[in-house]
Amino acid sequence: MRVSRFILSFAIIVGVAAAVVLPVSAANYGGGSVQGYGAETPLDNGTITLLTGKNANTVKIATQADVQNMFGVTVDRSQLSVTISDASVKNEVFVAVSGTYNVLVSDQAGPIAAGDYVTLSSINGVAMKAGVEKTTVFGRAKEAFDGKGITLGTTPLKETDGKTNKTVTLGSIPVTIDIRSNPNDESTKVKAPDFLERIGKQIAEKEVSPIRIYLSMAITAVSIIAAIVIIYSGVRNGVISIGRNPMSKKSIFRALFEIILTSILILIIGLFAVYLLLKL
Numbered sequence: 001m002r003v004s005r006f007i008l009s010f011a012i013i014v015g016v017a018a019a020v021v022l023p024v025s026a027a028n029y030g031g032g033s034v035q036g037y038g039a040e041t042p043l044d045n046g047t048i049t050l051l052t053g054k055n056a057n058t059v060k061i062a063t064q065a066d067v068q069n070m071f072g073v074t075v076d077r078s079q080l081s082v083t084i085s086d087a088s089v090k091n092e093v094f095v096a097v098s099g100t101y102n103v104l105v106s107d108q109a110g111p112i113a114a115g116d117y118v119t120l121s122s123i124n125g126v127a128m129k130a131g132v133e134k135t136t137v138f139g140r141a142k143e144a145f146d147g148k149g150i151t152l153g154t155t156p157l158k159e160t161d162g163k164t165n166k167t168v169t170l171g172s173i174p175v176t177i178d179i180r181s182n183p184n185d186e187s188t189k190v191k192a193p194d195f196l197e198r199i200g201k202q203i204a205e206k207e208v209s210p211i212r213i214y215l216s217m218a219i220t221a222v223s224i225i226a227a228i229v230i231i232y233s234g235v236r237n238g239v240i241s242i243g244r245n246p247m248s249k250k251s252i253f254r255a256l257f258e259i260i261l262t263s264i265l266i267l268i269i270g271l272f273a274v275y276l277l278l279k280l
Helices: 002-021 064-069 194-204 210-244 246-279
Strands: 027-029 032-039 048-052 058-061 070-075 093-096 099-106 117-120 127-129 136-141 153-158 164-181
Touching: 048 064, 058 070, 064 070, 064 117, 070 099, 070 136, 070 164, 099 136, 194 210, 194 246, 210 246
Parallel strands: 032 058, 099 127
Antiparallel strands: 027 032, 032 093, 048 058, 048 070, 070 093, 099 164, 117 127, 117 136, 136 164, 153 164
């Protein structure tokens, strides 16, 4: 009995110690990590934030100027299974840095489809569909948003000159947080020189990917080199054979003719393979 009581007491002590050691306001929800932070101003749930403060213990609303420093999104504390509030923290919010959580979005860049990458819009703290020109994404939408159905309202979007350009619709959808370089960013994609793209387009009669163009160049180069090597070896061996046995000149010329035909055939097969590669 004494041993059992000792084990039970030890387990209770370890449990209490672990609770104390764990970071204040930490919780797990939506498959990700949530942490409590102070905020410069009160933030709505679903707002994209940036880390700030001397010890990186506070957050503020994310802006386009710091899009590459996006940190996480504020979440509704009522949806968290466990929260430990700190009364000394000013404007305390809970921020998720991974997992799937509701994020404020707009239709600034058009409708968002499930699976689209989203990034920070011109509206501070609000996401939009990430176009190919955007270098950083916040995550991937789990649901669609087209500005219809259930929305959170509208807001006028102004250009840098201060003139109202259009009105955008706001909403909230679940987004899987994955802050990284935009996989669809055109500046990171492999590109071929313009003249090669024009040649490929003329042959295929359509746009051809740079990878196909470079593969075609490699096949063409291998075919030409193989043909040249075969012809060179055949001519060299033929000349040596004629020098050693002039009487076999006729058969040697016949062998050279066959070698040349073989080289041409190899070249034709290689060019045909290139044509198929560009056309398909």
